[in-house]
Amino acid sequence: MIVRNVKDVIGTKDEVRTDTWMSRRVLLKKDGMGFSFHETTIFPRxxxxxHYQNHLEAVWVIEGDGHVETIAxxxxxxxxxxxxxxxNENDEHWLCGGETPLRVICVFNPPLTGQEVHDAKGVYPLPVAEAA
Structure with missing residues (x-):
């Protein structure tokens, strides 16, 4: 059994920040669950x-406001x-923070390794061993 507290991720390499979001990656590929599990905050405004071309993602909004806009x-x-x-269709989109921080819980399949950030096209790359 794996038991973790998201507070234990704060300030570690598994807390990843960019200019627009901060993600606390609680379960990762190394945990062998077949998915990864994250608490992410989208910064206001x-x-x-x-555009996750290599991953499927489900997102549950816990607090805050914003919107998601599909580009197609x-x-x-x-x-x-x-x-x-x-x-579910690798939808290319804009994720927009509203007036308050948007806190979400995310699940990725395949699981993330932990240090991924979006590239110029909005993609998380597959780990080298999986890219073919």
Whole structure:
């Protein structure tokens, strides 16, 4: 059994920050669960381009506000506590923070190794051993 407290990730290499978000990666590929599990905060009034070509992601909004906008059709979906969205088709999108920090719980498949950040196209790369 794995038991962790997200507080134990604060200030470690598993807390990853960019200009628009901060992610505390609680379960990772090394844990052997087949998915990774993260608590992420999207900073207020920011906009992040995301296009997970190598991963599927499910997101559950815990607190705060914002919206997700799919690039293919321009649809905006408002985000507030209790909303879940799933990028089941590797949807390219903008994730936008609202007036308050947007705190979400995320699950990735395949699991992340922990240090990923979006590249210029909004993608998390596959680990070298999996890229083919």
């Amino acid at each position: 920011t906009r992040t381009h995301i 059709d321009g649809k905006k979906h408002m985000l507030s506590p209790g909303v879940v969205y799933a990028l």
